[in-house]
Amino acid sequence: MGKRLVPVRSKEGIYRRGKISMYFLYLLLSIALVISFIADRTKTYRAIKIAFKKFTKILPAFAEMLVLVSIILGLVPDSLIVHYLGKSNMFQGVLMASFFGSITLMPGFIAFPLCGILLKKGITYTVISAFTTTLMMVGFVTFPIEKSYFGGKVTVMRNVLSLFIALIVAVMTGIFFGEILP
Amino acid sequence: MKSKKLLKYAKAVGFVAYTLFLVFSFLKGFEPGKKMAFDLRYFSLEMAKILPPAFILIGLFEVWVKKETIEKHFGSKSGLRGHIGGILLAGTTVGGLYVAFPVAYSLYRKGADLGVIFTYIAASAICRVPMTIFEASFLGIKFSIIRLSVSIPLVIVSSMLLGKYLTRRGYAIRDGE
Numbered sequence: 001m002g003k004r005l006v007p008v009r010s011k012e013g014i015y016r017r018g019k020i021s022m023y024f025l026y027l028l029l030s031i032a033l034v035i036s037f038i039a040d041r042t043k044t045y046r047a048i049k050i051a052f053k054k055f056t057k058i059l060p061a062f063a064e065m066l067v068l069v070s071i072i073l074g075l076v077p078d079s080l081i082v083h084y085l086g087k088s089n090m091f092q093g094v095l096m097a098s099f100f101g102s103i104t105l106m107p108g109f110i111a112f113p114l115c116g117i118l119l120k121k122g123i124t125y126t127v128i129s130a131f132t133t134t135l136m137m138v139g140f141v142t143f144p145i146e147k148s149y150f151g152g153k154v155t156v157m158r159n160v161l162s163l164f165i166a167l168i169v170a171v172m173t174g175i176f177f178g179e180i181l182p
Numbered sequence: 183m184k185s186k187k188l189l190k191y192a193k194a195v196g197f198v199a200y201t202l203f204l205v206f207s208f209l210k211g212f213e214p215g216k217k218m219a220f221d222l223r224y225f226s227l228e229m230a231k232i233l234p235p236a237f238i239l240i241g242l243f244e245v246w247v248k249k250e251t252i253e254k255h256f257g258s259k260s261g262l263r264g265h266i267g268g269i270l271l272a273g274t275t276v277g278g279l280y281v282a283f284p285v286a287y288s289l290y291r292k293g294a295d296l297g298v299i300f301t302y303i304a305a306s307a308i309c310r311v312p313m314t315i316f317e318a319s320f321l322g323i324k325f326s327i328i329r330l331s332v333s334i335p336l337v338i339v340s341s342m343l344l345g346k347y348l349t350r351r352g353y354a355i356r357d358g359e
Contacts, residue, residue: 021312022231025276029235032242043245051241054284055233058358062229064193065280067200070222074214107228108313112320125325132317133329136307142279148358149283154348161344162304165336172332173325 064144069105072141076104078114085131086121090179093127094170098163101134105141126174133166232277240288252292256299258349264298265338272305282306283358290355297345299355304337 036044081100085093106114115128138159139146146155174180204222207215256264275282285306286299294302309330318326 021276025232025235029239032239036242036246044242047241047245048238049241050244051234051237054240054358055237058284061358062233062280066222066225066229067197069225070218071200073221074218077217105225108316112317115317116320119321125321128321129325129329132321133308133333136278136313137304139279139307142283145280145283145358149287149355151356154353157344158300158303161340162307165304165333165340168336169329169332173328176324176328 058145058148061144061148065105065141068141068144072103072105076100078110081114081131082118082121085118085123085127090124090126090174093123094130094167097127097131098134098138098166098170101131101166102138102159102163103140104135105139106135111135124174124179125177126170126179129173130166130170133169134163137162137166229280232281236277236281237284240284243285244288244291247292249292252289252294256289256294258295260295260298262338264295265301265341268298268302269305269309269334272302273309273311275306275310278310279303279307287355287357295345296349296353296355297342300341300344301338304341305334308333308337 033044036047084096084100088096111132115132118128118131119125140159143155143159146158150158171180203215204219206212207219254260255267260267272282275285282303286303289299289302290296314326314330317329
């Protein structure tokens, strides 16, 4: 338990994909900064000051999220997810997949190869869809951050709505792949 | 007020216990604890790479983009066009939900409609372009197309309803407090 199921070697190529958007981000930032600086120096300084202020304000919430992520990923390793999803019928599978997807946070380069493994183990698209969609939309670990901006009540509302959307998406996926009879 | 203070103390105690647990895990070679530390390190580094540029871009956005521009394209009169704009903006968002929240606040300050903002948040979770390409390479293009074409209409409709409901109640997004 606790080991990553995704082979390390294949990560290399995948890491690079992740880096493309990072390069894009830094490229965009550099261009924006240069243009802004040429156009108006004081405005640019003000922008950086705003950024710094906003960043330091939300930093404690980010620290909370990081601690939560590491604890949850420690308690729910990939092998556990594969084990539980592989052993259940589709109804239980969808419920369990939504549960795992809601409480965890994974970068794409771990989540999707994991889904590839699930698929090879014969787990249905319906269950995988419930897992990926809740993973993306429902954020238990991002709660501290979301709460700081939206308040607790609206955060809960948004996440519950997202959970329902994810369940509908899972059912529709099942219908389109012929796993659930319409 | 008192419960807030109590929560603060509980968090501080939890944080100390967490740190001690990680240190103990390394001293005793406790594998699950070590894995936690590695995950913490990985995600912290990732945040350290994404957040500073993201926040500077947010700062530049606040300084340069005019309120009228955002009101026109994402405001309450923008209708469905605003929601589609929100999805397109989300498609280029790096990171995920945690970057979308501060962006959402800035959009809100500049006069974006609440419904459009909720669409933007949900879309930045499900419609990021690099992520979707990556997903399709593991689960097939059919899977991604079904997922997007079912979820996007649901996201728009539910965001419109949630936005309307909250606007009526005079709800306001806060600046990360």
